[in-house]
Amino acid sequence: MEAALYAREHVLLVAKPGTAKSLMAKQFFGNFEGRLFKTQVSKWSDETQLFGMPDLKKLKEDGVIHYRGTGTLLDCDFAFLDELFDGSDALLRTTLGPLHEREFSRAGQCVNMPLRCAVATSNYTRLNNLTEAVLDRFSVQFPAPELGVNDVMRLISGKADYEGFEPETTVTKLMMDETETRAEKVKLSDELARHLAEVGVKYGYSPRRVRKIARLCRFLAAIDGRPVVRAMDLQRMMIGTAPVTQPEVRDNVIRDVCERLAKVGLDAQQTEQLETAMSFEPTSKDPKVRAREMASAWKSIKGIVPASDSVRTLQAEALAMLEAKHKKMVETARAAPTQGEPGSLDLTTAAKKDAST
Numbered sequence: 001m002e003a004a005l006y007a008r009e010h011v012l013l014v015a016k017p018g019t020a021k022s023l024m025a026k027q028f029f030g031n032f033e034g035r036l037f038k039t040q041v042s043k044w045s046d047e048t049q050l051f052g053m054p055d056l057k058k059l060k061e062d063g064v065i066h067y068r069g070t071g072t073l074l075d076c077d078f079a080f081l082d083e084l085f086d087g088s089d090a091l092l093r094t095t096l097g098p099l100h101e102r103e104f105s106r107a108g109q110c111v112n113m114p115l116r117c118a119v120a121t122s123n124y125t126r127l128n129n130l131t132e133a134v135l136d137r138f139s140v141q142f143p144a145p146e147l148g149v150n151d152v153m154r155l156i157s158g159k160a161d162y163e164g165f166e167p168e169t170t171v172t173k174l175m176m177d178e179t180e181t182r183a184e185k186v187k188l189s190d191e192l193a194r195h196l197a198e199v200g201v202k203y204g205y206s207p208r209r210v211r212k213i214a215r216l217c218r219f220l221a222a223i224d225g226r227p228v229v230r231a232m233d234l235q236r237m238m239i240g241t242a243p244v245t246q247p248e249v250r251d252n253v254i255r256d257v258c259e260r261l262a263k264v265g266l267d268a269q270q271t272e273q274l275e276t277a278m279s280f281e282p283t284s285k286d287p288k289v290r291a292r293e294m295a296s297a298w299k300s301i302k303g304i305v306p307a308s309d310s311v312r313t314l315q316a317e318a319l320a321m322l323e324a325k326h327k328k329m330v331e332t333a334r335a336a337p338t339q340g341e342p343g344s345l346d347l348t349t350a351a352k353k354d355a356s357t
Helices: 002-006 021-029 047-051 056-062 089-094 096-100 129-136 149-157 173-184 190-202 207-223 231-241 247-262 266-278 287-302 309-335 347-353
Strands: 011-014 036-040 078-082 103-106 109-112 117-122 140-143
Touching (some): 002 173, 002 207, 021 078, 047 089, 089 096, 089 129, 096 103, 140 231, 173 207, 190 207, 190 247, 207 231, 231 247, 247 266, 266 309, 287 309
Parallel strands (some): 011 117, 011 140, 036 078
Antiparallel strands (some): 103 109
C-alpha cells in the first residue's frame, strides 16, 4: 500500500465483513500529510456523494449542472471509498475518468484533481464489462488479512483494541515528492524485466498493467533507499497486483513468480533478510515503543512468501526467535510496571497498529 501511495496508484482491499478493512485504510492514511475524502458507497449513492451538490445558481442561470466539489473526491489528496462495489454501475462509471486521468469533466466543468491515492474496500467484487474497467484502475489488489484464532481470542478478551492509534511521524508532501524523484532513477535489470513481461503475457495482463508493476517495483526500492530493483521487490509487487477476482489465477501467478525468481537469487535475498531480522534488537527504552519496533520486524518476516523450503524453515526459526525475545521483553516490563502496561506489548496487536507497512 505504501508503494502504491508514493507511486500515485490505487489500492483495492477485499475481505469478509468485520475484518478491519476500514480501520486498516484509516490508519494507513493517518501516516501521510494531505486532505482525506472518505465515504461509504451504497446502491442508493449518486454522483453528488462523490463530487458534491450542484451549484443551483449556475443551474438556474446557465442550465448546466456544475458540482461544487469542495471537500469531495474532486479536491482531495487521498480518498477512502468504503464498500465501493455496493454502488450502481452508473455510479461506478463516473469514477473511471477521475481515478485514472485525475480529471473530472461534466457539461463544461473540467477539474484537474490533486488525487494521489484512493483505497477502496469491498466484501465482494462483481464482474462485468464495466466493473472490469473499474478494477483495472486499482493497480494494487489484495485480500485483507483475516484474523487468526489468537487474534479472535484477543478480541474476545478485550486486549485487541486498535482504535485511537495515532502515527508517531507524518510523511509530508515534500517527502513523497522526493521519493518519487528517487524512484525515477532506480534501475530494473533486463532479466527481471523479462520475467515480468513473460508472466504478464502468460496471464493476460495489459501492457499498461505490466508497466505499472515495473514502476511500483522501482518505488519499493526507492522507499528502501536502494538504486536497483531486487527480485524480492518484483515478487512483492506481483503478489500485490494479482487479480483478487480470480483466486486460481492469483495462486498460479504467485507460484509462477516464486519459481522463476528463485532462480535469480530470491531465496538468497530472503535468507539475508531473515538472518538480519534474527539479530534485531529494539533501540528504545520505552516498552511500548520497543513492542512496536519488535512488531514491525515480526510483521516483515511474517509477510515473506518463501521461495524455497530452506527459506520457509528459516522463517519459522526467525518468527520463533522474535516471539521468544518479545516474551522476555514483556516479563521485564511486568517487573517494572511504572515503565508501561504489559498488556500493550502484545506482538500481534502492535503489528496491527504499525500501519506504515
